[in-house]
Amino acid sequence: xxxxxxTAVGGAARARDELEILLERVxxxxxxxxxxxxxxxxxxxxxxxxxxxxxxxxxxxxxARIKPTVIEQATAQPAADGFGxxxxxxxxxxxxxxxxxxxxxxxxxxxxxxNLDPSSVDVYEYFEMEWFVAGRDxxxxxxxxxxxxxxxxxxxVFTVTYPAIDETFLGVAGADLQVSRFEPLLLNALRGxxxxxxxIGSEGRVIAANTSRWLVGSRLRKVPRTAEGEFIAVxxxxxxxxxxxxxxxxx
Amino acid sequence: MAAEGGGVSVxxxxxxxxxxARGRAEEVVERISRAILLGLLVDGEQLPTEAEFADxxxxxxxxxxxxxxxxRQQGLVETLRGRNGGSFVRRPEDPPLAPLEExxxxxxxxxxxxLADEQLAVSGTAARLAAERASAANVRRLLxxxxxxxxxxxxxxxxxxxxxxxxxxxMASQSERLTRLEVSLQAELTAxxxxxxxxxxxxxDVVAExxxxxxxxxxxxxxxxxxxxERHVERNLxxxxxxxxxxRGD
Numbered sequence: 034x035x036x037x038x039x040t041a042v043g044g045a046a047r048a049r050d051e052l053e054i055l056l057e058r059v060x061x062x063x064x065x066x067x068x069x070x071x072x073x074x075x076x077x078x079x080x081x082x083x084x085x086x087x088x089x090x091x092x093x094x095x096x097a098r099i100k101p102t103v104i105e106q107a108t109a110q111p112a113a114d115g116f117g118x119x120x121x122x123x124x125x126x127x128x129x130x131x132x133x134x135x136x137x138x139x140x141x142x143x144x145x146x147x148n149l150d151p152s153s154v155d156v157y158e159y160f161e162m163e164w165f166v167a168g169r170d171x172x173x174x175x176x177x178x179x180x181x182x183x184x185x186x187x188x189x190v191f192t193v194t195y196p197a198i199d200e201t202f203l204g205v206a207g208a209d210l211q212v213s214r215f216e217p218l219l220l221n222a223l224r225g226x227x228x229x230x231x232x233i234g235s236e237g238r239v240i241a242a243n244t245s246r247w248l249v250g251s252r253l254r255k256v257p258r259t260a261e262g263e264f265i266a267v268x269x270x271x272x273x274x275x276x277x278x279x280x281x282x283x284x
Numbered sequence: 285m286a287a288e289g290g291g292v293s294v295x296x297x298x299x300x301x302x303x304x305a306r307g308r309a310e311e312v313v314e315r316i317s318r319a320i321l322l323g324l325l326v327d328g329e330q331l332p333t334e335a336e337f338a339d340x341x342x343x344x345x346x347x348x349x350x351x352x353x354x355x356r357q358q359g360l361v362e363t364l365r366g367r368n369g370g371s372f373v374r375r376p377e378d379p380p381l382a383p384l385e386e387x388x389x390x391x392x393x394x395x396x397x398x399l400a401d402e403q404l405a406v407s408g409t410a411a412r413l414a415a416e417r418a419s420a421a422n423v424r425r426l427l428x429x430x431x432x433x434x435x436x437x438x439x440x441x442x443x444x445x446x447x448x449x450x451x452x453x454x455m456a457s458q459s460e461r462l463t464r465l466e467v468s469l470q471a472e473l474t475a476x477x478x479x480x481x482x483x484x485x486x487x488x489d490v491v492a493e494x495x496x497x498x499x500x501x502x503x504x505x506x507x508x509x510x511x512x513x514e515r516h517v518e519r520n521l522x523x524x525x526x527x528x529x530x531x532r533g534d
Contacts, residue, residue, distance in 0.1 A: 139339060146330040163421070180419070181455040181463050189460040236419055250458035252417055 048228060048266035048280050055230060056268050056278050058222035062215070063193075063272050066113075066208060067174055069106040070195035073206035076102045077118055078199045093125055099133055104142055107135060112214035114190060115145065118197070119159050120204040121169060132159070134207075167273070168196030168205040174273040179212045179240070179250060191215060216241055216249065228265070228280040233257075235275040246281070312343055312351035313358075318471040320360055320375050323444040327375040331361070378440040381479060388476045388524070389531045396528060399473055400521035404514055406465045407450060411497055411513035413457035415506040422456035426498040434491045439478050442487070447474040449494050453513070456501065477520055481527045493519070 076099055084095040099118060107116035117134030125131055130149040135142035147157040159165050167175035175194045182188035190209045197203040219241040223230045231242040237253035247253070256277055257264045263281045270276035319325045331337055338348040352371060355361040363371045414422070429452055433445035447470040454466035493516045500509035 138336065143332055143336050146332070148326045148328045150328055179458065181458060181460050189458075238417075238419070250417055 045260070045265055051226060051228060052266040052268050052278060052280055055223060055226055055280075056270060059219065059232060059270055059276070059278060060272060061222065062218040063176065063270070063274060066110060066193050066210065067195055067272065069110055069113075070174075070193065070206040070208060072106055073099065073102055073116075073118060074195050074197035074203075077197045077203060077206070081124075081199065081203065090126055091124065093127065093131060096120065096125070096131070096133060100135075103133065103135055107137070107142060107208070110208065110210075112210040112218070113137065113208045114188070114211045115209040116142075116207070117145070118204055118206050119165060121202050122160065124201075124203050130156075130159070164192050164194040164207065165205055168194055169202050172196055172198055172202070176234070176272075176274045176276065178234075179238070182209070189213070212249070226280070229283070230278060230280050232270070233277045233279060240276060308343055308347045309350035309354065312341060312347060313354045315341070316351065316355060317358070317360055318475075320373055321379050321440070321443060321475055322447045322467075322471055323375075324467070325373045325375075327373055329373045331371040331373065333370075376440065378438045379443070379475065381439070384475050384479055385481075385531065388479060388528055391476075391528065393525055393528060396524055397521065399469065400517055400524075402465070403469045403473065403517045406462055406469060407453070407517055408510045408514040410454045410457040410459070410462045410466060411501065412506040412510040413459060413462070414453050415501045415504050415509040417458045418456035418501050422452065423498070423502045425452050426456070426501060427495075430491060430494045430498055433494060434487070436487075439480065442478040443475050446477065446490070446494075447471075449498075450474075453497065453501070473520070473524070476524055476527070479527060481530060482523065486523065489519075 077096065080095055080098055081091045084091040096118070103116050103118070107113045110116075115134060115136045117132060119134070120131040122129045128149075130151065132145070132147065132149070134145040134147075136145045150156055151158070160169075164175035164177045167173040174196065176191060177193075178191035179189055180192075182190055188209075189212045191212065192207060192209055194205040194207040196205050219232060220243065223232070223241065223243040226243055229242070229244040229246055231244075231247045232240040233253060233256055234240045235256075237256045239247045239249050239251050239253065241249055257267045257279050258277070260266055264279040265282050266280040268278055270278060316325065332340065334345050334348055334352070338345045341348065343351075352361055352363070356363060359376065360374055361371050362374045363369070418426075426449065429445055429449040433442065433449065436442040436445045450470055451463065451466055454463040457463070493512065497509060497512045497516065500512055
């Protein structure tokens with residue numbers, strides 16, 4: 034056995050061990066956000082069950098009681114710029130589209146009002162958005178972005194969603210996370226890595242890296258699935274995120 | 285949250301900075317009416333409470349009330365009383381042309397050229413970065429916005445489809461700062477480009493230029509996207525200078 038090869042094999046094994054540790058650390062901030070969204074989703078389910086048991090109907094007024102829970106969860110996550118619930122069609126008797134969404138302002142949270150009239154050319158058609166479709170068609174959570182939101186100030190964000198399902202799909206609890214505030218949590222997770230590490234989202238978009246070799250928001254030609262090319266260890270973050278963590282040999 | 289659709293937040297009106305230091309209320313009127321013209325504030329959208337909105341725009345509630353009164357007179361905002369009351373955006377299909385003509389007449393060629401200089405830097409770079417970074421959804425929306433411009437009949441629809449295209453390119457670049465710059469450039473320039481003052485129809489040419497930019501971005505050809513975007517800015521500048529000179533000659 035040639036000693037060089039033995040070193041390489043040992044190096045790859047060490048990289049895989051490190052990858053597992055880093056993957057677990059990257060999952061922590063995602064789990065934290067999903068946990069908060071799950072609280073909101075569960076509360077919607079509870080409010081609906083109570084309303085149906087009492088009066089046989091679940092209305093906008095019943096859903097509006099979600100507000101203190103949303104504000105509490107949003108306040109506890111400083112990266113959250115917006116937080117709320119987007120309702121599925123057929124859940125409320127009086128309207129197909131409805132959102133309970135609060136946007137962080139200088140002084141607290143203000144309700145976001147959007148045009149949800151489907152007959153308008155300007156309708157905010159959330160039924161078609163990837164993160165809503167993930168919940169409705171696949172019962173999946175979703176992490177979307179980073180992307181520049183529609184002309185907002187300080188709006189380079191991730192959108193994270195969690196479906197509310199009580200036999201039937203009720204909608205998604207969602208949060209917009211500011212990249213500038215969420216990035217430190219991800220970089221913290223990658224701190225201490227002995228390899229160059231890059232977190233990659235769908236379409237090969239760089240989410241975060243512990244090196245200037247890859248810059249957030251740019252795209253790799255190809256998402257690595259296994260150790261190949263410059264990467265010596267590659268693993269999936271999971272949690273419905275589509276995120277992949279890859280460790281590279283020294284450049 | 286509002287990425288994939290036409291949904292907007294009223295905070296966007298705060299992004300449009302005023303041209304001149306005038307009365308505070310007039311300044312707010314200008315910002316809000318441009319945001320409505322560009323479709324940043326959409327028809328039917330409910331404005332926040334006066335206290336919230338004043339806070340977002342960084343003006344006193346008194347100034348905002350004054351501005352809302354002017355906007356109501358102009359028919360751009362409607363205030364309803366009662367339990368489901370509030371102030372709502374009312375966007376006319378086409379903007380009144382006289383104030384736009386007045387703006388074009390009173391802007392000098394040197395100012396127009398300088399605006400285009402800034403846009404050359406912003407739109408060119410945004411197009412290059414978009415070619416490297418755009419998502420499949422960005423590309424789909426760009427192509428859709430090209431079709432929307434081709435089908436746009438009136439001045440208002442053309443302004444919205446044109447500016448939305450350039451804003452989408454900026455958003456696809458993943459740069460919040462470039463997007464912000466592009467928003468204020470669009471607010472200053474785009475409405476003037478569609479004044480019905482040109483002897484020859486230009487819609488088809490503009491649609492072809494947008495289409496070529498979208499295709500270069502889809503094909504991830506950054507240098508071509510940048511060159512096409514820069515040429516587009518230069519052509520638009522010539523159009524707008526010709527219109528300005530024509531108005532002066534009247």
